[in-house]
Amino acid sequence: MTETLLITVSARPETSSEFWLHLLLFGLGIIIVLLTSVMLFIWLERRLIGRFQLRPGPNRAGPFGLLQPLADVIKVLTKEDIIPNRADKIIFWVAPVVSLAPVILILAVVPIADSVLLADLNIGVLYVIAISSIVSLGVFMAGWASYNKYSMISAMRSVAQLVSYEMPLILSMAGVVILAGSLSLNDIVKAQSIPFIILQPAGFFVFFIASLAEINRTPFDLLEAESELVAGYNIEYSGMKFATFYLAEYCEAVVFSALAATLFFGGWQGPWLPPIIWLLLKTVLVFSFIVWIRATLPRLRIDQVMNFAWKFLLPLAILNLLITGLSVSLWPEAPLWITGIASLVLLVVYVLFWSKFFKPGGKTVAV
Amino acid sequence: MVFKTEPFILNLGPIHPSTHGVFRMRVVVDGEVITDIEPVFGYLHRGIEKLAENKTYKQIIPLTDRMDYVAAMNNNLAYAITVEKLAGIEVPERAEYIRVIMSELQRIVSHLIGIGSFFNDMGTFFTPFVYMFTGKEKITDLLEMVSGQRLLHNYMRFGGVSGDLPPEFLPALRKFLREMPPEIDMYDRLLKENEIVLARSKNVGILTREMAINASASGPVLRASGVKRDMRKADPYSVYDRFDFDVPVACNGDCYDRYQVRIEEMRQSIRIIEQAAAGIPEGEVINPVPLRFQPPAGEVYGFIEGSKGELGFHIVSDGSARPYRLHVRAPSLINLTALKNMLTGWKVADVMVIFGSIDICLGEVDR
Amino acid sequence: MTTTMKGKQVFDMLKGELASAIVEVQDECLVVKPAKLTEVAGFIKHTQGLEFDYLSSATGIDYPDYFEVVYLFYSLEKNHRFTLRIRCADKADPVAPSLTCLWMGADLQEREIYDLLGIKFSGHPLLKRIFMWEGFEGHPLRKDFKNGF
Numbered sequence: 001m002t003e004t005l006l007i008t009v010s011a012r013p014e015t016s017s018e019f020w021l022h023l024l025l026f027g028l029g030i031i032i033v034l035l036t037s038v039m040l041f042i043w044l045e046r047r048l049i050g051r052f053q054l055r056p057g058p059n060r061a062g063p064f065g066l067l068q069p070l071a072d073v074i075k076v077l078t079k080e081d082i083i084p085n086r087a088d089k090i091i092f093w094v095a096p097v098v099s100l101a102p103v104i105l106i107l108a109v110v111p112i113a114d115s116v117l118l119a120d121l122n123i124g125v126l127y128v129i130a131i132s133s134i135v136s137l138g139v140f141m142a143g144w145a146s147y148n149k150y151s152m153i154s155a156m157r158s159v160a161q162l163v164s165y166e167m168p169l170i171l172s173m174a175g176v177v178i179l180a181g182s183l184s185l186n187d188i189v190k191a192q193s194i195p196f197i198i199l200q201p202a203g204f205f206v207f208f209i210a211s212l213a214e215i216n217r218t219p220f221d222l223l224e225a226e227s228e229l230v231a232g233y234n235i236e237y238s239g240m241k242f243a244t245f246y247l248a249e250y251c252e253a254v255v256f257s258a259l260a261a262t263l264f265f266g267g268w269q270g271p272w273l274p275p276i277i278w279l280l281l282k283t284v285l286v287f288s289f290i291v292w293i294r295a296t297l298p299r300l301r302i303d304q305v306m307n308f309a310w311k312f313l314l315p316l317a318i319l320n321l322l323i324t325g326l327s328v329s330l331w332p333e334a335p336l337w338i339t340g341i342a343s344l345v346l347l348v349v350y351v352l353f354w355s356k357f358f359k360p361g362g363k364t365v366a367v
Numbered sequence: 368m369v370f371k372t373e374p375f376i377l378n379l380g381p382i383h384p385s386t387h388g389v390f391r392m393r394v395v396v397d398g399e400v401i402t403d404i405e406p407v408f409g410y411l412h413r414g415i416e417k418l419a420e421n422k423t424y425k426q427i428i429p430l431t432d433r434m435d436y437v438a439a440m441n442n443n444l445a446y447a448i449t450v451e452k453l454a455g456i457e458v459p460e461r462a463e464y465i466r467v468i469m470s471e472l473q474r475i476v477s478h479l480i481g482i483g484s485f486f487n488d489m490g491t492f493f494t495p496f497v498y499m500f501t502g503k504e505k506i507t508d509l510l511e512m513v514s515g516q517r518l519l520h521n522y523m524r525f526g527g528v529s530g531d532l533p534p535e536f537l538p539a540l541r542k543f544l545r546e547m548p549p550e551i552d553m554y555d556r557l558l559k560e561n562e563i564v565l566a567r568s569k570n571v572g573i574l575t576r577e578m579a580i581n582a583s584a585s586g587p588v589l590r591a592s593g594v595k596r597d598m599r600k601a602d603p604y605s606v607y608d609r610f611d612f613d614v615p616v617a618c619n620g621d622c623y624d625r626y627q628v629r630i631e632e633m634r635q636s637i638r639i640i641e642q643a644a645a646g647i648p649e650g651e652v653i654n655p656v657p658l659r660f661q662p663p664a665g666e667v668y669g670f671i672e673g674s675k676g677e678l679g680f681h682i683v684s685d686g687s688a689r690p691y692r693l694h695v696r697a698p699s700l701i702n703l704t705a706l707k708n709m710l711t712g713w714k715v716a717d718v719m720v721i722f723g724s725i726d727i728c729l730g731e732v733d734r
Numbered sequence: 735m736t737t738t739m740k741g742k743q744v745f746d747m748l749k750g751e752l753a754s755a756i757v758e759v760q761d762e763c764l765v766v767k768p769a770k771l772t773e774v775a776g777f778i779k780h781t782q783g784l785e786f787d788y789l790s791s792a793t794g795i796d797y798p799d800y801f802e803v804v805y806l807f808y809s810l811e812k813n814h815r816f817t818l819r820i821r822c823a824d825k826a827d828p829v830a831p832s833l834t835c836l837w838m839g840a841d842l843q844e845r846e847i848y849d850l851l852g853i854k855f856s857g858h859p860l861l862k863r864i865f866m867w868e869g870f871e872g873h874p875l876r877k878d879f880k881n882g883f
Contacts, residue, residue: 053497149377153399153715218492219563227385227488227719298563299490301716302399405860412865416850417874580810583789583839596810602736668791668806668817681793681804692875696791704842733865 026118030107038250039069044284045250045291052295073243081239084147091145096237096244099138102131103251110258111186113268113275124185125173128259129166132214135252136162139223142245143233154232157302158216158223164309165213165220171317172206175324176263179339189267197264199340202320202347204264206313208286211260213309215252218294222302257286316350372397377715381410385488385719388729392718399714404707408700411733419693424450424525424660427693432519434695435731437480440473440510441673442731443523448604449669449680450525454662457654462527463606464647468540469513469522470605470671471636471643472506475547477674478587478629479503481726485626486558488723489567490716495558502550505543512536525660527653540644548637555630568622572709572721575620582705585698586676587628588725592620598672605671610642622724629726661688675699675726695734699727736808738762739816744778752777763804763817771820771831772857778807778816779836785809786816789837794847796877801828801853822853832858850875 043058043066050057058065083092106128108118121127136158143155177183179199180191188196197204213220224232234245261267261282268275300308323346327339380391389410395403415434419427431442444466451458458466483499507517512533514522522529558564574584579592589596597614599607615631617624664686670679676698683692702725709721741759748756755770766774778784786807795802801822808815822828832855833840844855845864852873855861863870872879 049492049494053494054501055497149375153377156398218490221490222716227490228716230384294492295494297491298486298561298567299716300563301567301714303714304566409863409865409867414874420875578838580788581838582841583837583843585790594810601813666804677790679791679806681791681806683795692793692795694791694793694795696793700842700846701839704839 023118027108030118031104034104034107034251034254035247038247038254039073040066041254041287042069042072042250044287045294048288048291049295052292076243076246077240079239079242081241082236084236086147087236088145088147091141092236093241095138095142095145096241096248097138098141099135100244100248100251102134102138103248103255105131106255106259109185110255110262110279111189111268112279114190115186116275117186120184120186123183125177125183125188128185129170129173133162133166135214135248138248139233142237146233146236148236150229150231151233151235154223154229154235158233160302161213161220161222161305161309164306165210165313168206168309168313168317169210169214171314171321172200172203172210173263175200175203175317175321175343178321178324178328179336185262185267189262189269192266192269194336194340195264195266199336200264200320200324200343201340202316202343202350203324204260205347206317206320207264208260210309210313210317211256212290212293213305215256215290216249217253217290219297219300220305221294221299222305227299253287253290254283257283257290260286312354316347319346319350374402379718381407385484385723386729387484387723387727388732390727390729390732392722394710394715394718396715399716401710401713401715401718404710404718406703406706408733411729413734415734416693416695419690421689423688424662424690427690428523429519429521432521433730434697434734435477435673435675435678435699435728436518437728438473438477438674439518439520440469440522441477441671441678443520444470444605445669445671445673445678446680447523447525448671449667449682450662452669453665453667453682453684454525454656454660456526456656458527458605459651459654460606460648461531461650462652462654464643465513465528465532465652466523466605467607467610467643468640468647469510469520469528471640472509474636474674475633476503476506476510477726477728478633481674482554482558482626482629485622485720485723485726486564488719489564495554498554498557502547502554505546509536509539509543512539524653525656527651527655529653531652537644537647540640544637544641544644548634551630551633551637559627559630565623567717567720568626568724570619571622571717572713572724573619573621574705574709578705578708579620582708583701584676584705585702586673587625587632588676588702590615591617591624591628593618598670598677602670604669606643607639609646610639612638622720625724625726659688661686670696673698675728675731676702695731697731697734699729699731700733703727703732735813737814739784739814744784744816747781747784748774748777757821760819763819765819765821768820768822768830771818772833772835775805775807775818775833775836778818783812784816785811787811789833789839790815792833792840792843792847794851794853794875796851796875798877799823799825801825801851803830803847803853805833828853830855832856832861834858849873852876 047057058068061067061071109121109124109127111117139158140155143151176196180188216223234242237245261279265282268279270278320343323342324339374395374397377394377396379394380386381389391407393405393407394401415430428443431446432439434442479499479502483496486495510520511517513536514520574592576593579589593616595614595616600614612635615628617628662684664684666683668679668681670677678698679696681694682690685691710718741761741764744764745756745759752774755767755774756764757767758765778786786809788808788810790808791806793804803820805818820830822830830853832844844858847853848855848861849863849865850873
């Protein structure tokens with residue numbers, strides 16, 4: 001029995017029945033672990049933001065307020081489920097699922113230990129990119145179907161923003177792929193004897209900012225800008241459907257943190273501790289950084305967001321890709337740190353150069 | 368092909384997270400750009416001016432608390448000064464000093480809340496707001512010490528104040544005066560050079576000098592547009608002519624300038640309080656008026672420099688115990704006159720930033 | 735220190751036709767014929783030595799015989815103030831000229847007076863109720879207003 005289990009959790013099962021058992025068990029495991037750990041991450045975020053804001057944060061339900069997300073879940077499940085009269089009912093129903101499902105699917109290719117993952121796709125990175133862009137479809141569906149002007153504006157913003165930030169996100173991941181020589185996330189982790197954040201600082205910079213925009217976090221949370229659009233695309237949702245969106249949002253944050261940890265921080269690699277703990281620690285680290293940004297920064301305006309993506313991030317991502325590609329192809333036997341230093345220099349020079357020419361503020365910009 | 372867009376009407380408010388109460392703006396937007404706006408008032412109209420006609424002069428003092436409820440002391444003071452002008456009541460020296468201290472403390476409270484919610488409107492997740500509130504709480508404690516109330520103080524009386532300072536007040540005030548200036552510096556340091564803050568507020572929502580004068584703007588809004596006008600200097604009431612302070616003026620009239628003027632005014636308020644606390648004389652705090660108070664017939668306009676602008680009371684007395692007519696020159700309402708000119712051409716996201724930078728209090732707008 | 739201009743002082747500066755627009759010269763204010771208000775206000779806004787460029791406050795008062803509208807002007811440059819009044823004798827249908835053509839700041843204040851006292855300001859760009867809801871009957875600040883409570 002133990003033997004079977006061990007085989008099922010590893011990514012390369014031998015027989016067909018083992019293959020299906022692996023998919024079932026591991027798939028279930030991912031869903032259960034993700035959905036429960038998201039509650040912990042919600043608790044973590046609220047506690048952290050509390051500390052950033054000189055207040056304790058939730059500390060009443062359970063030890064250290066750990067049961068607070070559970071209480072929220074119960075509250076939100078017992079709420080009345082309201083569907084607006086003029087909403088597009090089918091799309092209104094489907095939208096939360098469309099935005100949650102792809103987020104969970106991304107985890108299928110994230111290794112939690114050597115070769116321990118749901119499916120070791122040889123096109124892992126491509127898969128991540130393809131799947132993650134479906135989320136914006138769910139957001140747009142929700143915004144469209146709600147029959148609400150706020151949600152409509154939010155949906156429009158979401159499409160504009162997510163499509164723009166996809167580009168630098170992909171290009172920054174491409175730098176990692178070039179260094180690792182593989183699209184499989186498992187191979188990428190194994191290639192990181194030195195974490196790629198050291199070899200690809202500019203790449204990580206772009207990846208992190210673009211993924212902030214992908215997961216709609218501050219300062220790019222224009223879709224749910226509560227001071228302008230009240231709640232954005234999920235304004236008409238209540239009850240479990242709202243909870244699904246909420247869940248999707250946090251799952252996305254967690255999954256992208258895990259992805260950042262995998263691509264740039266060496267994933268499960270690390271001394272002494274078991275691999276899964278390392279992955280978790282790195283995920284928490286990245287997630288906490290996202291929370292820190294949320295507690296600190298105001299929100300950008302839509303035209304500033306677009307300018308930032310196309311005029312700043314995209315050129316930087318392309319240059320980084322160019323430098324990485326050149327160093328790997330022209331001088332393959334060169335020590336790796338040369339790439340790292342080149343990337344760092346690029347990042348510093350580029351940011352300085354750009355901040356000289358970027359004047360904060362400015363007149364209204366016609367879209 | 369001619370690409371034609373169709374404007375649509377967006378109702379911001381009256382129930383909206385960042386309208387500072389129940390304010391409604393009927394905004395015509397073309398995509399994200401605002402083409403027209405019509406403010407709609409009256410959701411908090413309690414008829415204070417009508418109520419006042421049926422109450423005795425003393426009974427009106429608590430009513431004035433409820434206008435600008437974040438600066439209740441200032442409202443009390445403006446009303447008391449007006450009635451004193453009408454009836455020719457002398458105010459003891461000590462009471463004048465206490466009034467100045469209270470009024471300036473209240474101005475700091477109002478500016479702190481104004482800045483805090485301004486940054487909330489900009490999209491920070493409550494962090495500046497909570498920081499401002501820690502400062503505000505200290506002042507609230509001080510005001511509670513003297514008046515017994517935390518929000519609606521009802522402290523000023525005709526001919527003085529309702530009670531003398533408790534013995535622990537002045538030491539507490541000195542402690543506050545030591546703690547507050549570094550705190551204000553910290554707020555300013557944290558906020559003023561944030562790139563996103565600059566991008567969102569610099570050159571946004573410009574109110575030109577001519578427009579500000581023409582639209583009867585007052586207070587920080589007027590001063591941010593480059594007009595050096597402060598009723599405390601222009602026409603000193605109470606004992607303001609004895610204190611040494613500056614009137615901060617900015618020149619662009621954008622949202623950032625309004626923020627800067629408020630920060631600087633808090634520093635000047637601290638200066639005034641320091642001088643007043645050092646020079647406060649001993650003696651009576653009230654020159655009592657008869658129980659059945661009937662000012663002579665006449666008409667009077669009294670004013671102070673409130674935290675939001677020139678706060679005036681226009682009282683017509685027919686010699687009875689009740690005012691014949693009481694009109695309030697509400698700076699919050701009048702500062703909104705130029706709202707349309709400030710907003711047109713900006714984006715939906717800017718509405719809240721510009722509106723927040725005017726810093727109104729709905730209780731005063733609608734009365 | 736803001737000085738208050740005397741009514742006599744300002745009256746002496748008004749010449750010819752405008753002087754006939756004055757109904758009464760009081761100590762610290764002038765009472766103007768409603769029809770001539772914009773001209774007198776324009777005069778005190780633009781005349782050298784007066785330069786009342788800031789309309790601070792506009793108030794309506796319901797007296798038994800007439801409605802009075804009180805305008806308080808400041809001059810930011812000269813730092814002095816002055817008051818103009820108009821009296822609308824027709825209590826059934828009071829009409830006054832709007833000052834919005836000279837001061838944008840009159841906009842909301844005149845709407846407020848219209849809403850609460852029912853004085854119509856001719857020439858106002860958007861004269862509709864500001865505090866009470868559309869369809870509200872009567873004007874609450876009038877002395878003869880009776881509410882149901």
